[in-house]
Amino acid sequence: MAKTRDPLGPLDFVTSFFAMLLAVVIALILASAIFGWGGSTLGMGGDSVCVATDLRTFDLTEDPYGDVRKDDGIHRGVSVSPDGARLCDPDPGFREQALSGLTEAPSAVVFFGFVLLTRRIIRYARQQGLFSAELARRIARLGWLLLGGLLVAGFLRWLGEGLLLSSMIDSMSWTDGWFSVSVPALIGAVGIVSVGRVMSHAAALQAEADATI
């Protein structure tokens, strides 16, 4: 009999690491709230609220920024410019704090929700065996949840950024946020749905084996 390596080992290790990280983050949030340490949590509660934009056309090495070139040893012909800028409101109200939370919290919830559901699936697989119809269904459901979660989080981020930008710049509207979703993560989510399908075939195979042997 060939040696069987734990198929869930690598994933178990990584998801345990992220689950521990989540526990530490929650502990820090609670400690921060109790002891009043301040600082920003998921975009909320900080002294200021910031939103990124993609402004990037300034040449800082032209006058009146000649000193930057001289002091920093920038070679002749080389230009320096910002690759985007952050707009910050140093005195945010409740609305700004909530909108800032909307730009960061949904993605974090999706990520940690995914990690926790993955851990539940690993635990289920260890208890009930690798090949069962219920496990296959759970994996496929996880894939669909991740797919939906990523899209919803992307939408909420876009909405939050747009509303924040419009509150900071007169000429911008609430539709000027930046909609971005990680394409590899989306493909990964569809991949998880497919893994669920493969596992349902494995469950059928297992049932066939159980009936035969």
Add this chain to the structure above:
Amino acid sequence: MPSYQLRSVWGPFSTIVNLLTFFVGLGLFLTALIVPLTLIGGSGTVGIEGDRDGQLCAHAGDLPVEDVPTKGDYSEQIGEVESRVDVVPIELLVCEPLKGLDHKAVKYSLKAMTEVPTFAVYLVFLFGIRRVMIQTDRGGPFGHETARLLTRLGWWLFGGLIAATLIETTAESLLIGTMVKGQTSGWAELDFPAVMILGALGIVGVGRVLKQGARLQDDVEGTV
């Protein structure tokens, strides 16, 4: 032969991989046409992502960003900023015109090394996954070769992404050093793609599960 339908095993994932392979293939073909023209003409955009037309750029993390533009400087681009709002540059981009570039070969190589390694890792992975799907369509999802290939692809993605990040950060540091005396973007810019590395280990896990499925299939076929 098991009674289930083999062709639908990977479902929409298979369609996505096929589409990606097509577009990446097309992109590589177009790049093969455009890059020589760019190098000969000394203009155009260098790099897969592209920075600025006619310039070669690198990200500088530790130049003194506090010296740079004020709110008023941005008003031409974005309109009137509310008086309470501060504008802070996120990161600086250091660029050099391609025309008259010194040490062109070295700088082009360094620029390529800031972007190509990750692309190469994903490219190999993409073609590997496509091969897995072709094998699955032919012989079902539970083959020993399919399981082995998928496990290897997972480890490739895991190690490849870590190595690519290290190479790209080093290349970016060296490139900055050719444009700004005594400057490097440095290891502070090291940014590993944690989610993809997590996904890579997930793929290793799926490969091992398929291996167990292959053994199960052997048992069923041996018994029947």
